[in-house]
């Protein structure tokens with residue numbers, strides 16, 4: 193009997209890229225002999241609802257065509273379900289897919305990972321009962337995220353660059369209390385980011401050393417630096433070459449609490465809530481094709 197795959201497509205991801213690549217993926221999966229049930233979402237709530245129906249249906253696997261927002265929604269249901277999950281990147285950021293090494297601009301190649309059937313279990317961060325698939329941002333980066341989300345132009349990652357420049361004009365270091373596995377650290381900083389995977393903001397390797405299956409959260413603290421130094425650090429984040437910078441601290445733990453007054457945390461590119469947040473880890477909670 194052929195494997196039965198539910199293909200869940202967010203047509204709005206990547207400003208319509210999801211709608212464009214959905215049929216490409218369906219054809220590729222079907223050509224490989226898989227039985228494909230296509231589900232197209234009409235609103236954000238559909239992602240979780242459909243994922244729950246798919247899990248209950250006894251399908252062999254699910255593939256999600258979307259960006260980090262869609263994966264975040266799907267992961268809430270797929271976590272700890274044991275159902276293998278394929279990521280077909282269609283968003284603007286695609287940081288979860290980047291962290292996994294899924295091809296970003298070749299939907300047929302991403303579909304081939306589902307066909308191949310090779311799976312691994314990856315960790316998720318958890319805040320209250322919410323699973324997070326990439327990084328929690330709490331500081332300068334969350335202000336940039338908020339501003340970039342509010343911008344309608346430009347379309348791709350250039351939004352983050354413009355938002356960074358705009359926020360830099362007025363940003364001042366923040367006072368933090370960061371508690372990692374019960375150990376309290378008081379420090380001023382530009383940002384504190386916590387991730388299971390390395391990336392946010394469309395390929396910025398803020399937690400460059402993060403291993404997505406080591407059962408640990410990676411914590412990056414950028415201590416106070418001049419505006420120019422922070423600006424110069426952003427291109428380094430794309431390559432991960434900020435690692436080792438004297439003002440960049442990288443730590444690890446199983447539980448992390450971040451406190452700083454007046455800051456809203458962002459996770460998987462969307463607002464999570466005001467600090468303080470307590471972040472835990474769900475080791476190996478998501479089973480993914482790779």
Ligand SMILES: Nc1ncnc2c1ncn2[C@@H]1O[C@H](COP(=O)(O)OP(=O)(O)OP(=O)(O)O)[C@@H](O)[C@H]1O
Pocket residue numbers: 202203204205206207233234235236237238239258259260261262263282283284285286287460461
């Ligand atoms: N029809 C729909 N189906 C699912 N989600 C939708 C739909 N319309 C709007 N949304 C919203 O779109 C958001 C963005 O989707 P997604 O994150 O996949 O794309 P993106 O923002 O382009 O990519 P990225 O997050 O990687 O930058 C979702 O979090 C969801 O809230």
